[in-house]
Amino acid sequence: MKTLGVLGGMGPAATVAFLARLQALTPATGDADHIRVLMDLNPHVPDRNTRPGEAEVELGAMARRLAAAGAEVLAMPCNTAHAQAASIRAAGLPFIDMIAATTAAAKATGAAAIGVLATGGGRALYAPAL
Template sequence: MSDDTSLTLGVLGGMGPAATLDFLAKLQAYTPAERDQDHIRVIADINPKVPDRNTPGSGAGPVLAEMAGALRGAGADVLAIACNTAHAHADLIQRASGLPLIDMIETGARAAHETGAMRAGVLGTKGALKLYREYLAAQAMGMITLDAERQEAFMATLYRIKGGDTGREVRREMKAHADALVKAGAECIIAGCTEVPLVLSQEDLRVDMVDPGDLLARRCVAVCLGWEALPAYHGA
C-alpha cells in the first residue's frame, strides 16, 4: 500500500510518554513494509502536560479536544488515543475534530469476549474500570476488579511505572495484582492501562491476557491500509 492511498493516523499520546512510544513501536512493527514509503503516516501529539485523567474536574477533556482538532488540522484522517482512561472524553474528542476514533476500550472488550471468558479481570484506573464495565456488559460479560486496598496499591505501582521504574519489584507487584483478579474469578485479564504491558506479559499469567494497546495498534494499521472499514463517527 503506497503512502498516497493510505489514511493518516492522528495519535493523542503522552499519557504517559513511555506507553505512547511503545504503541508507536507496535504500529511500525505491525505495518508490512519493504521501504519507508510503505508505512502509514502518523501524526502524534505526545503531550505529557494533559491534566491527570484520574483527577475529577482536572480539565483533561478540553485539552484532549484541542489536541484532536490540531491533529485534524495537521492532516489526520482518523484518531487513536494511547490511553485507556482518556477514552472517557471520546465523544468530546470526536466532536472537536470531526474525525472517527478507533476505540481502544471497545477493541479490548471485544477481544476479551473472543477468549471465551465470561468474567474479565481489569487492571486499570477507576475511570478505565467504569468504561470497561460498560463495554464488557455489552458483550454479556461480567467484570472482576481489585478490592479497594489493592486498587490503591495498583495505582501506586502504576505511578512507579510512569516514573520510569520497570524493574523486578514493580513486575512482581503487577503480577500479584493480576493474580488477585484470577483468584477472585477472572477468566482473562485485560491490561486496562497502557503502562501495564510494560511490566506484565502473557507468560506471567495462567489465563489469557488481553492487551488493548497492542490490539489497537493492529487495528490502526488495518484501518489506515484499508483492510478494515473506518469506525463509525460518533460526534454530534
Template structure:
C-alpha cells in the same frame, strides 16, 4: 507496495509518554513495508501537559479536544489514543475534530468476549474500570476489579512505572495484582492501563492477558491501509 492512498493517523499521546512510544513502535512493526514510503503517515502529539485524568476534577477533556482539532488541521484523517482512561472523552474528541477514533476499549472488550470467558479481570484506574464495566456488560460479561486497598496499591505501582521503574519489584507487584483478580474469579485479564504491558505479558500471568494497546496498533494499521473499515465518523 505503495501506501500512497493510505490514511494519515493522528495520535493523541503523552498519557503516558512511554506507553505512546511503545504504541508507535508496534504500529511501525505491524506495517508491512519494504521501504520507508510503505509506512503509514503518523502525526503524533505526545503531550504530557494534558491534565492527569486519574486526578479528581481533571480537565483533561478540553485539552484532548484541542489536541484532536490540531491533529485534524495538520492532516490527520483518523485518530488513535493509546490511553484507556482518556477514552471517557472519546465523544468530545470526535466532535471537536470531526474525525473517527479507533476505539481501544471496544477492541479489548471484544477480544475478551471472543475467549468465551464470563468474567474479565481488569488492571486499570477507576476511570478505565468504569468504561470496561459498561463495554463488558454490553457483551454479557462481568468485570472483576481489585479490592479497594489493592486498587490503591495498584495505582502506586502504576505511577512507579510512569516514573520509569520497570524493574523486577514492579513486575512482581503487577503479577500479584493479576493473581488477585484470577483468585477472585477472573477468567481472562485485560491490561486496562497502557503502562501495564510495559512490565507484564502472557508469560508472567496464569490467564490470557489482553493488551489493548497492541490491538489498537494492529487495528490502526488495518484501517489506515484500507484492510478494515473506517470507524463511524461523528454525526
C-alpha cells in the same frame, strides 16, 4: 492509506510503546509501506481522574490540531482518557475507541474472564463494556 493522528503523552512511555507496536505490526516491506503518523505527545493533559473537565477541553484541542495538521483518523493509547472521547470525536474524524476494540476482541475469543490493569477511571470504562 489514511494518516493516523495519535493523542499521546498520557503517559509518554505508553505512547512510545504504542508507536513501536504500530511499526512492528504493520505488514511493510519497506519504509514507504508504513502508516503516516502525526502525534501530539502532550504529558501536560490535566489528570483524567481528578480533572476530567479540563482534560476533555485539552483532548478536544489536541484532536482539532491533529485534524488541521492532516490526520484522517485518530487513536489514543490511554485507557482512562477514553472517558473524554466525546471531545475527541467532536473534531469530526473517526476515532479508534480502544475500549470498544479491546472488548470486541475479547468477546470474539469467547473468553469467560478478562483481566484489566487500569486506573480507577479505566476500570470504570471496562467493567460495563465487558
